[in-house]
Each structure stands twice: as structure tokens, then as C-alpha cells.
Amino acid sequence: MVAAEDVLLFVNAATASTGQREFSEDAGRQTMSLAFLHEYMRVNYRELYAATLALGINDHNAALAIRGLLSDARDVPIEQKAIEGRLIARTLLTLPPPRVFRLFKALQRDGVNNRRTRAIIRDWMTSLDNPAYHAVKYRSGFKAGLKHAHVDLGDGELRDFLFGPLQRKPYTTPILETWRQAHYDGNVLYKLPYTVAEGFAAKRGIKREVFLERIGKQMTPLEKLRTDREPVDPLALISGKAKYCGTDQIPWLTRLAVRILAMPLDERAARRAELTDGMRRFARWEADQLAGTWGRVTAVLDDSFSSFGSPVKRRRPLAVALATHFLLEALAAPGQYTPLWMSGRDDPLLAYPSGATPLGTRLLDALETTPARIVVVSDGWDNSPPGLAGEVLRVWRTRLDPAGRVDIVHVNPVFDAEGLDVRALSPLVPSVGIRDAEDLVLLVELAQFAQGRVGVPELMAYLDGRVRRFLGED
Amino acid sequence: MRIDLAGLRTGPSQSWGALRLVPLLRDRPVEGLRLHRIAYAEEPRWSEVRLGPKVSYHSYIPHGFVADWNRDNGDASQSAAFGTQLVDQRTDVHGMPIQVHRRMTQKLGKRRARFLPLHFAIEGYLTLHFGGPDIAWREWSDRVLRHGLSPRMEASYLGTAVTELQDALKVFEIHEGQCGVLLYAADALAAAFAVPHPEDYRELHPTLVLDHFGELIYQYALMMPPVREFRASLTDEGITSLAELRAAAEAQSERWAEFHDHVMAGALLDRDYTSERGYQMGEFDLVRFRPSFKPGEENHIGEAIVDGDGAIAYLKTFRLSEAQIRRGYLLELLAAHNWRLSAAAKAIGTTPEDLRGRIRAAGFETILRQKEKP
Numbered sequence: 050m051v052a053a054e055d056v057l058l059f060v061n062a063a064t065a066s067t068g069q070r071e072f073s074e075d076a077g078r079q080t081m082s083l084a085f086l087h088e089y090m091r092v093n094y095r096e097l098y099a100a101t102l103a104l105g106i107n108d109h110n111a112a113l114a115i116r117g118l119l120s121d122a123r124d125v126p127i128e129q130k131a132i133e134g135r136l137i138a139r140t141l142l143t144l145p146p147p148r149v150f151r152l153f154k155a156l157q158r159d160g161v162n163n164r165r166t167r168a169i170i171r172d173w174m175t176s177l178d179n180p181a182y183h184a185v186k187y188r189s190g191f192k193a194g195l196k197h198a199h200v201d202l203g204d205g206e207l208r209d210f211l212f213g214p215l216q217r218k219p220y221t222t223p224i225l226e227t228w229r230q231a232h233y234d235g236n237v238l239y240k241l242p243y244t245v246a247e248g249f250a251a252k253r254g255i256k257r258e259v260f261l262e263r264i265g266k267q268m269t270p271l272e273k274l275r276t277d278r279e280p281v282d283p284l285a286l287i288s289g290k291a292k293y294c295g296t297d298q299i300p301w302l303t304r305l306a307v308r309i310l311a312m313p314l315d316e317r318a319a320r321r322a323e324l325t326d327g328m329r330r331f332a333r334w335e336a337d338q339l340a341g342t343w344g345r346v347t348a349v350l351d352d353s354f355s356s357f358g359s360p361v362k363r364r365r366p367l368a369v370a371l372a373t374h375f376l377l378e379a380l381a382a383p384g385q386y387t388p389l390w391m392s393g394r395d396d397p398l399l400a401y402p403s404g405a406t407p408l409g410t411r412l413l414d415a416l417e418t419t420p421a422r423i424v425v426v427s428d429g430w431d432n433s434p435p436g437l438a439g440e441v442l443r444v445w446r447t448r449l450d451p452a453g454r455v456d457i458v459h460v461n462p463v464f465d466a467e468g469l470d471v472r473a474l475s476p477l478v479p480s481v482g483i484r485d486a487e488d489l490v491l492l493v494e495l496a497q498f499a500q501g502r503v504g505v506p507e508l509m510a511y512l513d514g515r516v517r518r519f520l521g522e523d
Numbered sequence: 524m525r526i527d528l529a530g531l532r533t534g535p536s537q538s539w540g541a542l543r544l545v546p547l548l549r550d551r552p553v554e555g556l557r558l559h560r561i562a563y564a565e566e567p568r569w570s571e572v573r574l575g576p577k578v579s580y581h582s583y584i585p586h587g588f589v590a591d592w593n594r595d596n597g598d599a600s601q602s603a604a605f606g607t608q609l610v611d612q613r614t615d616v617h618g619m620p621i622q623v624h625r626r627m628t629q630k631l632g633k634r635r636a637r638f639l640p641l642h643f644a645i646e647g648y649l650t651l652h653f654g655g656p657d658i659a660w661r662e663w664s665d666r667v668l669r670h671g672l673s674p675r676m677e678a679s680y681l682g683t684a685v686t687e688l689q690d691a692l693k694v695f696e697i698h699e700g701q702c703g704v705l706l707y708a709a710d711a712l713a714a715a716f717a718v719p720h721p722e723d724y725r726e727l728h729p730t731l732v733l734d735h736f737g738e739l740i741y742q743y744a745l746m747m748p749p750v751r752e753f754r755a756s757l758t759d760e761g762i763t764s765l766a767e768l769r770a771a772a773e774a775q776s777e778r779w780a781e782f783h784d785h786v787m788a789g790a791l792l793d794r795d796y797t798s799e800r801g802y803q804m805g806e807f808d809l810v811r812f813r814p815s816f817k818p819g820e821e822n823h824i825g826e827a828i829v830d831g832d833g834a835i836a837y838l839k840t841f842r843l844s845e846a847q848i849r850r851g852y853l854l855e856l857l858a859a860h861n862w863r864l865s866a867a868a869k870a871i872g873t874t875p876e877d878l879r880g881r882i883r884a885a886g887f888e889t890i891l892r893q894k895e896k897p
Contacts, residue, residue, distance in 0.1 A: 405697075405699075410772065432537045434535035434775055435536070435755065436756070440772070440775075441768065443757075443759070444768055444771075449768065
């Protein structure tokens with residue numbers, strides 16, 4: 050039983066936290082709590098710890114877990130090592146390349162150079178689609194990986210490009226040749242990946258506006274989102290017109306929500322139709338076959354001041370709430386969805402963080418809509434008045450609805466480092482950590498274990514199933 | 524005068540470490556009065572306020588408030604711009620920049636005045652019986668007979684020095700319609716702050732870190748363990764429907780408000796204060812008030828803008844430290860007995876020698892004559 054609780058607690062933390070500053074806690078505390086949880090899990094429940102890689106923990110924690118598993122493998126049985134190896138290899142394929150290269154560099158720094166580590170790095174690097182592109186774009190990380198794992202890609206040109214001597218001209222690989230020419234020709238640099246071209250542009254003193262204008266096509270969609278330059282065209286993303294070099298599993302729904310919330314209110318109002326349409330399309334895409342199957346759903350969404358997040362995770366909790374709103378709209382039976390925002394405002398597109406958190410009152414409002422399911426998206430800082438939400442849920446569960454007709458689940462985008470878990474509303478209602486709204490369906494699935502209705506064997510069976518699905522064995 | 528928080532409701536508290544903030548909410552903003560802020564200097568510097576031809580007040584004054592009245596909800600086009608310097612600057616002989624303000628309250632236009640928040644109240648406390656004895660009894664020194672109590676000096680802590688106050692204000696979630704806050708350190712009332720309009724509050728909320736705080740508050744914030752939240756607790760007996768559950772939940776807020784107003788803020792609200800009018804703004808009066816200085820109890824000085832009925836539109840208080848209360852108490856005691864030492868001693872059932880000791884211990888040694896004239 051303890052094991053099940055610990056696993057869920059770890060999954061909550063590893064899903065919600067990215068080791069960055071939160072509204073009320075600094076980065077140091079978050080990192081320290083996470084480091085403790087990782088070590089605790091690794092030492093006590095190594096098998097379960099490895100299995101959490103299949104549960105959709107966030108990239109930051111996946112990288113931390115891989116680093117831990119690889120650096121501490123003494124006295125681990127062969128079979129366990131084998132399954133770990135497959136899990137790690139699979140996870141590396143889902144991580145964005147910059148994070149993988151950062152992991153390689155970290156392993157190099159830590160001096161972790163066992164046979165398994167080398168094999169994993171080698172397999173990942175040799176299976177890259179376009180090694181030359183990665184070598185140009187992530188040069189130092191690519192080099193670190195090759196050096197650390199003694200990988201020979203068997204491509205003399207690429208070896209020369211990375212390790213010298215830089216005397217070849219011309220290169221036969223197009224991107225390497227472009228890179229060589231970019232040193233001399235101001236027009237060629239626009240054919241390079243955005244981050245590399247940026248360096249050349251700075252060297253040539255090209256004005257930022259001109260550069261962004263011309264580099265447009267070379268930017269990955271994520272880079273476009275970040276530079277704030279080109280407005281997002283969700284339609285192009287869905288139809289696959291926009292180019293992305295990494296994996297396909299990008300949480301676009303949440304990303305777009307973050308982007309929308311970064312716009313001034315006037316712009317959001319002016320582009321209402323386009324933005325709403327984009328969100329609805331992504332939501333339907335995510336809901337997929339489950340669309341319309343959840344019946345009557347009521348959402349309690351937190352747009353209190355604390356949903357601002359922090360300067361490094363700007364409006365993240367609010368963005369999760371916004372994305373969840375659209376996702377639930379798609380999941381609920383048509384016309385059976387009621388959103389209740391904490392502030393009482395009812396225009397999701399114009400949401401902004403302000404005001405207190407009257408969770409208890411909103412939960413009462415939600416219960417009054419007689420739903421089949423209530424989803425609460427909140428950081429759990431119930432302060433108006435404090436603790437009322439817990440009391441309302443307790444009385445509801447013990448006196449008014451002991452049979453559990455209404456399914457209530459609380460998803461929390463903020464990890465509470467001090468409590469080593471996400472803040473729960475009540476012991477009677479499961480609280481799970483969330484990072485991207487897209488994970489909602491799986492998290493609701495996982496939440497049934499948190500409630501203790503389902504026992505440990507079922508949890509193990511569920512984990513096994515998830516691991517098998519993750520490894521593509523089914 | 525009594526502090527009458529009519530129109531202000533108590534909201535649920537939020538705590539952070541040893542600090543607790545209790546919001547005060549208005550259903551309707553006070554009409555016809557708005558407050559703005561003027562920042563005087565980014566870096567700390569001394570300011571001098573000329574109170575009269577001979578008296579001046581020196582302190583660190585980071586900002587001032589501007590009150591507008593009789594406007595249609597405070598027309599934005601005429602508001603004070605942030606960072607405007609409204610007074611002359613001159614350099615002190617020591618080369619330290621000093622800012623000179625002409626008065627505590629100064630007229631800026633037909634319907635606006637600027638005042639220096641809390642300094643107005645503290646000045647009232649400092650100038651308490653500032654002139655010294657009215658009758659030249661022989662127990663008083665020549666100096667106090669000639670110059671009064673000048674110079675009088677008191678110290679307080681800047682809000683930024685109070686542990687975690689900045690964080691507490693940062694993570695505090697401002698309520699809809701919030702017009703004020705009561706700040707507690709280890710559940711001892713540190714300061715009360717109220718303004719006429721929610722938007723004013725939003726603007727002035729961060730200025731609490733630039734306020735004065737007494738010794739006690741500084742110590743409590745530094746050393747006391749985190750305060751407990753007053754969590755809601757429902758008795759589930761007899762709840763059979765959602766409507767009953769809602770009624771029980773709503774009763775929680777009322778219970779908290781009542782408990783707070785009578786128990787936690789009782790010492791501020793249930794006392795009589797001596798008030799003094801400083802400035803008249805249309806139908807509003809800027810007043811400062813002082814307590815009856817009872818040693819061993821909570822004593823707040825402060826300033827307020829009240830309307831014709833005595834309801835508070837603006838309020839700011841400062842909790843005196845124990846030593847400050849004693850000083851106020853002794854001065855009031857002496858003044859009440861026409862500065863006759865023996866009469867004052869008799870009134871509190873002690874000897875003149877003992878009272879002398881107390882005066883000395885309170886820091887007023889210079890007002891006593893060392894050797895009485897024969």
C-alpha cells in the first residue's frame with residue numbers, strides 16, 4: 050500500500066514540477082524536493098521508478114530519472130537492467146533533441162560512462178534521421194555525445210566538421226556546405242537552422258527585424274511561438290504544413306493556450322473567432338475517439354491571482370485551466386458542459402489572473418449543476434475562506450453522496466515542494482499533478498488509484514499495461 | 524472618536540509565515556474621494572518637513588498620497604503622474620540629498636491635496652505636549668522650560684525590514700472590491716490600512732512595505748513560528764441537502780468576520796481616541812488620532828479621512844512599541860496634573876522619586892533638573 054502511495058506521489062511531483070520557480074516557492078526549493086523524491090524512489094522502488102517513465106512524467110523529470118538510473122546501476126539484476134534500457138531508449142525518442150543533448154552533457158560531466166550508457170547514447174545517435182542537421186544545430190551537444198560514448202558515425206565529412214581539420218571544401222552534404230558558405234555569404238545563412246543562423250547574423254550585424262523576416266521558414270513552430278514574431282497558425286500546424294524536427298507529441302493545445310494568454314486583451318477580443326476555432330480544433334484532435342463520451346461535465350477552473358505562476362512559468366496554471374476548458378468541452382456530451390471560473394467571469398478567452406480563490410463556493414455551484422463528473426483545475430490554495438473546499442467535499446462525500454454518483458477529480462498544475470506533493474483539497478477526492486492539459490484523460494485514469502478504491506495489484510497491472518503500451522509491445 | 528469601519532466588511536484571511544493579512548471589502552466604493560501615490564525618490568533619502576517657522580520634522584519619506592475629492596469618480600485625466608516631483612530639492616551641508624516638503628498636508632489644486640502617509644500621525648505623536656511644562660515648577664530643567672521637548676525622536680522599522688512582509692504582500696490575492704487590509708504579525712495587529720476605492724487599493728497595496736512598523740511587529744515577524752490558518756469546519760449533523768450545505772458554508776464567513784472584528788481587531792476598534800483635524804477636503808476631514816496610552820495594552824496611533832458621519836474613507840495606523848506607549852503615558856500624565864510631579868505621583872499611587880525614575884527610564888532624563896533649586 051505504501052508503495053502505491055509513494056508511486057502516485059512521485060508521479061504527481063514529476064508531472065507537475067519542472068524545478069522552476071512557482072508562485073509561492075523559489076526554484077531552489079522545487080529542485081531540492083524533486084531531487085529528494087527521485088533519490089527516494091530510485092533507492093526504494095527501482096522497478097516502479099523506471100516504470101514511471103511510461104506514465105508521461107514531464108521532460109525535465111524524465112531526463113533526471115534517466116540520469117539517475119544510468120549513474121547508479123550497481124547490484125541491479127540483469128533483467129531489470131534490460132527493461133530499464135528499453136524504457137530509457139524509448140523515452141529518449143520522445144524527448145526534444147536539445148534536452149537529450151543536455152542529458153548527454155550532464156552524463157559526461159558526472160563521469161557516467163558505463164557500457165550501458167555508451168550503448169544507449171550510441172543507439173540514439175546512430176538512429177537519428179538527419180545526423181548532419183543535428184550536428185549543425187546542436188553542435189556542442191552532438192560532439193559531447195559522440196566523444197563520451199566513443200561513437201563512430203562512419204561519416205568522414207561529419208567527423209571533420211565536428212573535430213577538424215576544417216579544410217574540406219566543398220562539403221558534399223548540403224547542410225554542411227551551407228554552413229561553410231554562410232561564413233562568407235550573407236544570403237546563405239538564411240538556409241541554416243534558426244539558432245545557428247542567429248549566430249551568423251549577429252556576427253554580420255544584421256538587424257533583428259530583417260533577420261526574423263527572412264529566417265521565417267527555417268524556424269520550427271516552437272521557435273516561432275517563442276520569438277513572438279509570426280502569429281501562430283493552428284491550421285497549418287494541424288495539417289502538417291509547418292515544419293518540426295523533433296517528435297510529434299507536442300502539447301499544442303496547452304502551448305496555444307500559453308500563447309493566447311500572452312496576448313493583450315484587446316488582441317484576443319479582436320481575433321476571438323480565429324483563436325477559439327484553433328483551440329477547439331486542437332481539443333477535438335486531442336479528445337479523438339473519446340469526444341462527447343464523458344456525459345455531463347462541470348469544470349471548476351482557477352483564474353485567481355496565483356494562477357499567474359511565476360516570471361519563468363508565466364500564466365502556466367491559467368493556461369492549463371484554459372486548455373482543460375476546451376478539452377472538456379470536447380470530451381463532454383454536446384451542450385452538457387458547464388465551466389465555472391473562480392472569478393465568476395465567463396469568457397475563457399479573456400481570462401487573466403486576479404482575485405482570491407473561493408474554491409468551496411465554486412464547488413457548491415458545481416455540485417448544483419448535477420453533473421456526472423467534476424474536474425477541478427486549481428493550485429489548491431483555497432483561501433476564501435481557507436479550507437472550505439475540503440469541508441464541502443467531506444460533507445458531500447460522507448452525507449450527501451456516499452455512493453459516489455458524482456465523480457470528482459482535482460488536477461493541480463503546481464507542485465508544493467514543502468509538502469512533497471501537489472496540494473490536495475480533501476483526502477476523499479484524488480488530486481493529481483498535471484503539466485499539459487492533453488494528459489487529462491490519462492491522469493483521470495490514474496486518479497482512481499489515488500483514491501484507494503482500486504488496490505495495489507490493480508495498480509501494478511495498470512503500470513505493466515502502460516509500460517507495454519509505451520514500449521509498443523501490444 | 525472611535526474607529527468606525529462602516530461600509531467595510533471583513534474578508535477571509537490569508538497567512539504567510541508569521542504574518543496574516545485580513546482584507547477589508549467595500550460593497551460600494553466611497554464616492555467623491557480618490558487617493559493616488561507620488562513617489563519621491565527611488566533610493567532612500569532623508570526628507571525634511573517644515574512644520575512652522577521653527578519646527579521641522581525629519582524622516583525617510585519615500586512617497587506621498589494625493590487625495591482628490593468632489594470628482595465624478597476621480598477623473599483619470601487629472602490624476603497625479605507617477606514619479607512627479609512636486610517640491611524643490613536642495614543639498615544639505617553634509618552633501619546628503621534632502622528633500623524639503625513645505626507642510627504635512629499641502630494643497631495641490633482646487634480639489635486635491637497631498638499628504639505624507641503615516642508621517643502626519645507620527646508627527647502628532649512626537650509633538651504631544653511638545654511645548655513642555657506650562658508652569659515653571661522647580662523640578663524641570665531650564666532647557667525644557669526654554670525649548671520644550673525639542674528634539675523629540677522616535678524610531679520605527681521600514682516595511683522592507685520586516686521579515687517576509689514583501690513576500691506576504693506579493694502572494695496575497697487581492698479580493699474583488701477590496702479596499703483595505705489589516706496586517707497581523709503572530710496575530711498581533713500591526714497595521715490597519717483602508718482606502719476609498721478598490722482601484723486605489725490595488726495601486727497602493729505594494730506601498731505597505733514602505734510604511735513604518737513598530738519594534739514589536741519586527742520582532743514577531745522575525746521570531747514567531749508560522750501562524751495557523753483559521754480553517755473552515757462544518758458540522759455535518761443535519762445537513763441533508765445541497766442548499767443546507769451552502770447555508771452552512773456561508774455561515775462560516777460570517778462567523779469568521781464576527782470573530783475577527785470582536786476578538787482580533789477588538790483592541791483597535793473598541794477604544795476611544797483623541798482626534799485632531801489636520802485638513803478639510805470638502806465634506807471629508809483628514810484627522811489624526813491617538814489613544815489614551817495605557818501601558819501593557821495595544822495602542823495604535825493613526826490618521827484617517829472621515830466623512831461627515833464619521834465613517835472611514837481612508838485609514839492608516841501604526842502600533843506603538845511598549846516604550847513609546849510609556850513615553851506617551853508619562854507625558855499625558857504630567858500634562859493632566861499641570862506638570863506637578865508630586866500631584867502626578869500621587870495620582871498613580873507612587874512617590875515622586877519613583878516617578879522621576881520612570882521618567883528617566885523612559886528616556887526623558889533631560890527634562891528633569893539634576894539638582895532642585897533650593
